[in-house]
Amino acid sequence: MEGLYFYCIRKRSGIPSLLARGIDGKGEVFIFPYHELEAVVSKVSLEEFSSDEIQKKAREDLSWIKEKAIIHEKVIEEAMKRNEGISSIIPMKFGIVLKEKEGLEQVLNENYERFKTILEKIEGKQEWSVKVYLKNREKFEQEIKEKSEAIRKKEKEIASLPEGMAYFMEEELKEVTSREAEKELNNIVDFTFESLKKQAADSAICKILEKELTGRPEPMVLNAAYLISEEKIEDFKREIEDLNQKMQAKGLSVEYSGPWPPYNFV
């Protein structure tokens, strides 16, 4: 029996198929029209995809998950591109397979209004990712030491103490500094998120990706997603670059990437 792997929904394009290969590595990725919408799908063997073997792989074999997730993403990225620009699409979560055309038709029928509402919301908008990294903790703490009244007071106190006493006070100072740094970091992260939000139609805070995942030595302190109108994208990028300039002086960096399929806003 034949199955259809479901990638995304978009408005009718008149383009019958995509260049990318499907989730099984061989199937053609094609369009299934439904009223003014179309589903982007590829054929898969139902036996294969419902087999215990695949279900087991999906839970346990990370290289399999990685490979399939990348195909899923690449197909959606291609479906999103239209004449130099970006068209609005609704990305599906990984792993949805329907039974033959009837199964797909039923899903489209049941979700038609929902899909239309979402497409209306994201029409002419793009998802952009913004991440803040703490690049240089020393620099960041130094800045705080210079600014903080409490810390300066403590430093003066220490300078006037005999050596033995000073040692304990210094330990205390370190603690105060790192507490102040944490507080300031939270403030900066909030400020960054909120100020970029002003330009956005919608925004979301995503999970912080750990160093082991990013492959970078500096910790991520903010991972955010924004839904931005096409005409505001250049302003949005400029604001990030301005923020980055200011943050660099404090030992932080602000980076952006996009456009992403609007995974966070559907």
Added chain:
Amino acid sequence: MAERMAHAIEATNLADILERVLDKGIVIAGDIQIRIADIELLTIKIRLLVASVDKAMEMGINWWQTDSYLSSKAKIEELEEEIKRLKSEA
């Protein structure tokens, strides 16, 4: 250095893709759902996948070497430490 930067960007991107594709996007009831493991568990496992061992070591990530549950070498070192400590106490 340039190569390392490229790797870092790539890894971040891959982590971004996995996080979005596996955890976000619209959910509809399909006839078959390929069920992945709990996303938290997956994140932990993916760490090891994204950062290949030598790259990870280069970046100073080596917790599995020093975590006694994951490395018998670490276990031996731990025991040797313990012996040394007991000897000095005696």
